[in-house]
Amino acid sequence: MSGREFFTTRTVAEALTGFRPAHRTPVEHVPLSAALHRVPAAAIPAPHDLPGFAKSTVDGFAVRAADTYGASEGLPSYLDLLGAVRMGTAPTVAVRAGGCVAMPTGGVLPEGADAVVMIEFTAETMPGTIEVTRPVAPGGGLVRANDDVTAGAPLVPGGRPLRAPELGLLAAAGVTSVPVHARPRVTIISTGDEVVPPETASLRPGQVRDATASALAGLILDAGGDPTIAGIVSDEPGALKNKLTEVLPHSDLVVVSAGSSVGARDETAGAVAAVGDVWCHGLAIKPGKPTLLAECSGVPVIGLPGNPLSALVVFGQIGIPLVWRLCGCATPPPRPNLRARLSRNLASAAGRLDVIQVRLADGVAEPLFGPSALLSVLTRADGYLLIPEPATGLDSGADVAVTLYT
Structure with a gap:
């Protein structure tokens, strides 16, 4: 590293295809009653024909x-x-x-x-x-006796989260214990002298409660991960490096909230580089450009922007697919979406992915705007749309795909 600058900026598409740490969580056996949305470590063969008789x-x-x-x-x-x-x-x-x-x-x-x-x-x-x-x-x-499944054929494939129908098929075959990848242990580290715990009753001027960590924990749970909020690290030099060294042996993914920008006191890039290899520092995405991706001792590390909205948007695009990949999911399950008509023109810059929060009403997608520091933009949104990297914007009335928040 040299200087305070974004030195290996990548597109989101490059990050999704190129940043692929080999680390996977270990395999454990869980009862069928606890296997919903878990990812089988390998295909599970049918022990006999199903239904077994005509x-x-x-x-x-x-x-x-x-x-x-x-x-x-x-x-x-x-x-x-x-x-x-x-x-x-x-x-x-x-x-x-x-x-x-x-x-x-x-x-x-x-x-x-x-x-x-x-x-x-x-x-x-x-x-x-x-x-x-x-x-x-x-x-x-x-x-016929083998119309459902032939003996030895896969009941369910490996690498795909189990849905309710797969649980039923496994039960029909008498499979009551499933080898699945363990839930990824995701450690969330918050940084900044101004950040205080959510339970802080009274704030001094300049202080903010840590909202991002709780929201990230929710996203991680939704993606099948096991989040741990590791507390707040000060801006003191060396503090983040020490915290990373402490949590890496017990983590499958580390997420650093704030500190990945290029300000004089942002320590994430230096701390991560001291204990591992930085894959990129800067994504061509709005909001969320000051994002860092790295691998430390085989464990992926994501450094997120300090603004809550930016942090959650980036984690939705990069972090959630990574959580699924760590637990053996070859392709993350698709998110629900619908088509809508855009209510106004939207400008963008070619080469950058824009993530636009929208509110839906009567088939119309109304963009929501606001500073990246305001979580209320997300709480008012029904979903988001993407302006892809090659585009320079979208026209009013355009038919757009809106990914829904659930």
Whole structure:
């Protein structure tokens, strides 16, 4: 490092593709009840076929499909009722030519049958005789033993957060413990002589309560991380370096709130460079240019701007994908979004990603502006839109994608 300047400014796209620390959290086994949104360390194979037996998907009658060919309301097929299948038990009767067996939805398909005709297309014309008024093809009205999953095939892939349907599929296969990556331990360090804990009852002139750390902890929890607020470090030379040395062995990611600018007292870049390697200092993003990305002893470090809005915007773009990557997620899950019409012209600078907070009303996105020191801009926003690096702005009335806050 030389001087107080941004010396390796990168675009956000370059940061997302180029800043990829190899560190991953260790693997642990969790019960299925605690596995929602956790990331499997590897694909989990099916121990056996699912559902494991051929079963009916409708209420009706198990038949040989050939016995229903040509059936119609004017010329029905007539089949002998041979018995019935009970739920949860193996069939005690087989289907022969010209016969049928009564089936409940989910019942085991009896031997000899290759289809199930829906009860809506049947009638019992006399005791023991079933009239079929519509033909059924082989395989109709049923699922085969391995239609859901074949034994040995992946039940769920590795590297993708588990959703509710995957939990159900794992339960159906009898998998009750899942090997997942541990939640990333994310240490949040706040800096600045003017910053005081949130519980400070009375502020002296120039003091501010630490709002950013609590907000960052919320974002980290949402992304599946385990945040630890490590307190406030003074501007005294060497203090941040000492704090980094203390927390790095117990962290999967370290986030330094404030101190990454180029002011005379901003110590993050120097402290990080003293214990690791700086990947970039400066992102082509607004707000949030004075962002630092580094790797120290294999642990990624993010130095955020001091203004709360800038810090949270940058962490949303860079930090959240990194938290997911640390716990083995190949591609972070998409955030909900919708299309809206922009209410006014927006200017931008080519080569810079602009993140614009917006409020939504009747399909219209209204940009919200305010100093980066004001968190209220974020609290009033329903979401944000991006002006991509190549663009020089957006026109009023443009169709835009708004990423929603949830």
